[in-house]
Every structure is written in C-alpha cells, then in structure tokens.
Amino acid sequence: MWRKESREIEIEEYLSLVRGYFRTIWVPLSRKLFIAYSLDITDRKWAEEELVKANNLMSYIIEHSPSGKAVFDRELRHLYASTWFFKVYDVTEKDHIGMRQYEAFPDLPQKIRGGGGAPSGPLRRGREIRERPLRQ
Numbered sequence: 001m002w003r004k005e006s007r008e009i010e011i012e013e014y015l016s017l018v019r020g021y022f023r024t025i026w027v028p029l030s031r032k033l034f035i036a037y038s039l040d041i042t043d044r045k046w047a048e049e050e051l052v053k054a055n056n057l058m059s060y061i062i063e064h065s066p067s068g069k070a071v072f073d074r075e076l077r078h079l080y081a082s083t084w085f086f087k088v089y090d091v092t093e094k095d096h097i098g099m100r101q102y103e104a105f106p107d108l109p110q111k112i113r114g115g116g117g118a119p120s121g122p123l124r125r126g127r128e129i130r131e132r133p134l135r136q
Contacts, residue, residue: 012041021045076101 009026020042026034059080062069068085070078078096086093089105096104 014045070096072101078104 008028011024011026012021013024014021020040021044022038023041024036024038026036028034062071062080062082065082066084068082068088070081070085073079077098077100081093081096086096091104102108
C-alpha cells in the first residue's frame with residue numbers, strides 16, 4: 001500500500017552513452033505512479049573532480065616539501081603542514097591541523113599573534129629590487 005510519507009528518491013549516475021552525469025529525482029504520486037525529472041550535472045561533477053585533484057596536488061607538494069611549511073586560512077587555522085614542519089617543531093598533525101596559530105603555539109608573543117586573523121594588507125614595506133644583468 002502506498003503511504004503519504006513516501007519521499008522522493010534522488011539518484012546521481014554517470015551515463016557512458018552520453019558521457020555525462022545526471023541527477024534523477026523520482027517523486028511518488030501514488031502507489032504505482034511516479035514522476036521523474038533529470039538534471040545534467042556534468043559540469044558540476046567535473047568541477048568537483050578538478051577541485052579534488054588540485055587539492056590533492058597542493059597537499060602532496062606541501063607535505064613533501066623539504067622545509068617547514070604550514071598553510072593557514074583567514075583565521076590563522078592550520079590547514080596543511082609539511083612533514084618537515086612536524087619534525088622541526090616536534091608536534092603531530094593531530095595536535096595542529098584545525099587549530100589556530102596561537103592555540104597550537106601558546107608561547108607566541110602577543111605581537112606575533114596579531115588580531116586573530118590573517119593580515120589584510122602587506123606586513124611591512126620593503127624597498128624595490130631592481131634586476132641587474134649578470135656579468136659574463
């Protein structure tokens with residue numbers, strides 16, 4: 001017997017015949033009657049795949065960097081860090097990823113901590129560097 005609390009069914013699938021991703025939504029109208037509509041989500045799926053690839057590449061580069069690198073978000077939370085970073089500071093990934101800089105390193109001076117977020121402009125002004133031709 002058909003129940004009123006029956007809900008719509010969503011299916012995301014790749015159709016090799018048309019080489020695309022589609023999201024089909026089936027909505028029950030009665031026990032034997034459904035209405036279905038499909039949306040082409042190929043562009044979204046490809047964008048998601050490219051984003052995952054780029055994220056994995058960035059993570060790999062940072063993780064295997066031969067120097068102590070760390071990447072932060074705008075609130076200065078640790079997003080990524082190199083293996084070398086963890087060795088140099090003798091910390092674990094679990095202790096730092098997701099934490100703010102001053103939470104991870106509570107001994108930081110207040111001057112370095114800043115206002116709790118990333119700077120909105122340059123940290124300091126420097127002099128212009130001009131290139132000179134190499135002597136031969």
